Amino acid sequence: GENVEQHPSTLSVQEGDSAVIKCTYSDSASNYFPWYKQELGKRPQLIIDIRSNVGEKKDQRIAVTLNKTAKHFSLHITETQPEDSAVYFCAAINTGGFKTIFGAGTRLFVKA
């Protein structure tokens, strides 16, 4: 069945450093890849997404890269700040299958 593997499960960085979270998906028909951020006690919220016809997308301090051949995509956060501390979920979606498969999540700690 479809599967999304996400690494690492926990990531601790110093404020100002960069953080990278990687995901690998199994369904080659996946064509939409969103990332969600969930702060403690709050609901997940979309922070960035990328579609399969694009290799990279950037929004201020966050960027996502996609390698369709290798079936993996990554979230890059530069100049991390304490407010970036949260759980981040990647997802891979086959838009024709009406099913969103999430990774297990990465808990990011940014130390001030």
Add this chain to the structure above:
Amino acid sequence: KAGVTQTPRYLIKTRGQQVTLSCSPISGHRSVSWYQQTPGQGLQFLFEYFSETQRNKGNFPGRFSGRQFSNSRSEMNVSTLELGDSALYLCASSLAQGAGELFFGEGSRLTVL
């Protein structure tokens, strides 16, 4: 515009009971999906509804069921509750099926004793 509303927010049940959770999507959103969130297991897909039709279902036993009404509101039901069903159940709505941003509710936290 009001966000996704889930009720109840918290509930406690005992093994063997059944529970119904409700989700009201953002006005105009016709797609509603449900997820189970447990520590270490991330967000597990339960099912997705669009225009009152279940479009896909995750790998959960038949004790988990759902439905969507003509006003796009959705309910999920879990029968014969087990201790392992204790989790945060999140509902999300979106404009398009499977391809757009998911707007999550705050969730219903179910504890099974």
